[in-house]
Amino acid sequence: MRAIPYMHPTIYNLYLLALHGKSLEKRYRFISGEIGGGQRVFEPGCGTGILADYLYKSCDYVGWDMNPAFVTYLKRKGYNAEMHDIFDFENYPENDVCVIVDVLHHIVPKEQILIENALKTTKKLIVVEPYEAFSFPLPYRIRKYYDSFLGDNDGINPYDNRVNWAYSPEELKKYFTSLGAHKIAEIGKDIMAVFHPDKCE
Numbered sequence: 401m402r403a404i405p406y407m408h409p410t411i412y413n414l415y416l417l418a419l420h421g422k423s424l425e426k427r428y429r430f431i432s433g434e435i436g437g438g439q440r441v442f443e444p445g446c447g448t449g450i451l452a453d454y455l456y457k458s459c460d461y462v463g464w465d466m467n468p469a470f471v472t473y474l475k476r477k478g479y480n481a482e483m484h485d486i487f488d489f490e491n492y493p494e495n496d497v498c499v500i501v502d503v504l505h506h507i508v509p510k511e512q513i514l515i516e517n518a519l520k521t522t523k524k525l526i527v528v529e530p531y532e533a534f535s536f537p538l539p540y541r542i543r544k545y546y547d548s549f550l551g552d553n554d555g556i557n558p559y560d561n562r563v564n565w566a567y568s569p570e571e572l573k574k575y576f577t578s579l580g581a582h583k584i585a586e587i588g589k590d591i592m593a594v595f596h597p598d599k600c601e
């Protein structure tokens with residue numbers, strides 16, 4: 401069972417727009433600008449693949465997700481998408497840029513494992529995450545109920561893990577810096593981190 405936004409691609413896209421407003425377009429433009437043209441782009445946890453629409457036409461795109469409705473939607477739009485677990489690092493496609501958007505707060509406590517392995521398989525890693533995924537000042541039971549039907553319940557990762565994603569903007573910036581990020585930016589409620597694995601120690 402998934403929350404309603406994860407049942408249908410159009411509802412998911414509207415849900416994101418409601419959450420981010422004008423910052424939504426800004427963040428994908430920022431990512432596309434960081435990528436540039438002529439790159440092989442891999443997006444683990446691609447969702448509905450909004451990023452693909454913002455890429456330079458000269459880029460190749462492949463997205464992985466375990467939500468069948470999202471993968472089918474992307475394929476119908478003519479994009480290269482596969483039903484695949486993002487932790488299957490051995491089978492990551494060759495790529496120049498790996499982009500991970502809004503995925504880390506879903507996969508707590510394995511977010512660092514994903515970053516460390518993505519860094520081994522790409523030339524550039526771009527990570528985008530909200531610093532406050534669960535900020536409602538409501539009792540636990542109500543938040544969990546809301547999450548299961550209307551929130552971030554992707555049908556893959558349990559709420560009791562996801563609820564532990566809680567940072568201030570400065571804490572999240574520090575976390576990404578501690579993992580080796582070379583550039584940090586803030587757009588709306590998102591922190592954007594750019595890693596150059598070849599320049600990591």
Ligand SMILES: C[S@@+](CC[C@H](N)C(=O)[O-])C[C@H]1O[C@@H](n2cnc3c(N)ncnc32)[C@H](O)[C@@H]1O
Nearest residue numbers: 445446447465466467484485486501502554556
């Ligand atoms: C919030 S969405 C982000 C989608 C997209 N990156 C974007 O910019 O909108 C998180 C996605 O991660 C996917 N996901 C979570 N755990 C996964 C896993 N282990 N393997 C593949 N996909 C996963 C979910 O199905 C969901 O589509």
